[in-house]
Amino acid sequence: MSRELRAQDAQCSIAQAAAVIGDWWSLLIVREVARGHRRFEDLLGELGISRKILTDRLKHLVEHGVLTRDPYQTRPVRHEYVLTDTGWALAPLLITMQDWADRWLLGAGALTALPESHNSETTRVHALLGTRIPAPLSLPATRPRPTARPLLPPDPEGPPTPQRTPHPHPNRTQPGERGPSHPHETHPPQRPSDHHLDQTDPAERSDQFDQPHPSLHSPSARLDLGETVLPASTPAPAIAGGPTPAPAPEPTSVLPSSPASTAQPLPRPETTVPPDSAPQVGTATVEQVGTATVAQIDTAAVAPVRTATVAQVGSEVVGVTDTGWSDVVADAGATVLFVYPAAGSPGALPPRWDDIPGAMGCTLENRLFRDRLPEFAAEGIAVHGVSTQRPDEQAAFAEAEGIAFPLLSDMDLRLAAALRLPTFRAGQAMRLKRLILVVDRLRVVRHVIFPVLDIPTAIGQSLTAARAITRGRPHTY
Structure with a gap:
């Protein structure tokens, strides 16, 4: 979540950026949405985060224009979270952090276009x-x-x-x-299924989102x-109805x-x-x-x-x-x-x-x-x-x-x-x-x-x- 900026940081752009995306979960949410995990239940499963924290962070990122909510279903209306241009502008930051860790934290610090010896790049x-x-x-x-x-x-x-x-x-x-x-791969251990929990995005039940999203009928859709x-x-x-x-x-x-x-x-x-x-x-x-x-x-x-x-x-x-x-x-x-x-x-x-x-x-x-x-x-x-x-x-x-x-x-x-x-x-x-x-x-x-x-x-x-x-x-x- 964003922090209250100190008076001496009011004109500091680094502090301003950290107030929006400096939180651990906020940055990882941006990473996952960029990878295509756009729906609430998918983010919940990928991050292993609590529903309350995820709801708060998504609301925070939407309010600051990093994410927007686009409808993918009309009856009932359901939304997914999509990166805006502001959000996509963080892609170089994500890759810079990844490259820095691959080279200086997990690697030996050498400049190379081949996989590092630690093999995390090959794994990814x-x-x-x-x-x-x-x-x-x-x-x-x-x-x-x-x-x-x-x-x-x-x-x-x-x-x-x-x-x-x-x-x-x-x-x-x-x-x-x-x-x-x-056929030779094994499936990862499955997380326990929380069927008793409602996996619906809490924002879908909020009155402020009851109206259909205008982009549902936009030319781009x-x-x-x-x-x-x-x-x-x-x-x-x-073709539907044709041979399989x-x-x-x-x-x-x-x-x-x-x-x-x-x-x-x-x-x-x-x-x-x-x-x-x-x-x-x-x-x-x-x-x-x-x-x-x-x-x-x-x-x-x-x-x-x-x-x-x-x-x-x-x-x-x-x-x-x-x-x-x-x-x-x-x-x-x-x-x-x-x-x-x-x-x-x-x-x-x-x-x-x-x-x-x-x-x-x-x-x-x-x-x-x-x-x-x-x-x-x-x-x-x-x-x-x-x-x-x-x-x-x-x-x-x-x-x-x-x-x-x-x-x-x-x-x-x-x-x-x-x-x-x-x-x-x-x-x-x-x-x-x-x-x-x-x-x-x-x-x-x-x-x-x-x-x-x-x-x-x-x-x-x-x-x-x-x-x-x-x-x-x-x-x-």
């Missing part, structure tokens, strides 16, 4: 297995346009006709829900029913172990941006960690966003012109989300970049994904690259390198806060450590690769995992 990343990426979660992204470079070899019988499918109803992720668990051009090989979304789709594969979490077979890239003109360096290869001992539990899914409207989609149109592939906004999870059978520190020419990278273990190889990684994009596109798999570089830096890099998939900018660290991604600081900016997530259409993380020590092998493994999802069959390593 692999715990994403079976969880859902919060929705909506959109970031600035490079926007593609048609170019003359072929994506797939021309069909001797002529180019295929692009399929036009209606945009499916997006699925609102139930905060805190997890997808089907891996309506579905975007536009159409999207998808690759001809992309499976159409399930094949079951999703079980989630897996792996460490690259063997070199991938060498693939011949498509011929392309010489590029103007040299690679930052070869990938850093080292050794690490990683165990699959984390658990997953089964949960039901309900649906709700998600505000429409501008999507930068990679699509095959005849024998052409998209290019890049400017930046828009894109959801981190594409409207595709599966999305490969590869996260990297920074890509570009050596002159554009921070000083002594090559001295940071694990930092090099980002340009190479983008080029390898670019050259294998036909294989991903043929299976209806979207590829998204994510770094904390500015959108204009990403657009210039994508244009010079012919990167045909969206590059998303997490410069405000919203994705990093939502997934608690590991970071390191270099060049006066927070950088994301290299990892790969394979996500299905329902936003469930089905495959995790961290750390990425062999980039070509990791890309091959991500393709295999994503292909298993789109074909509806499990895969093993």
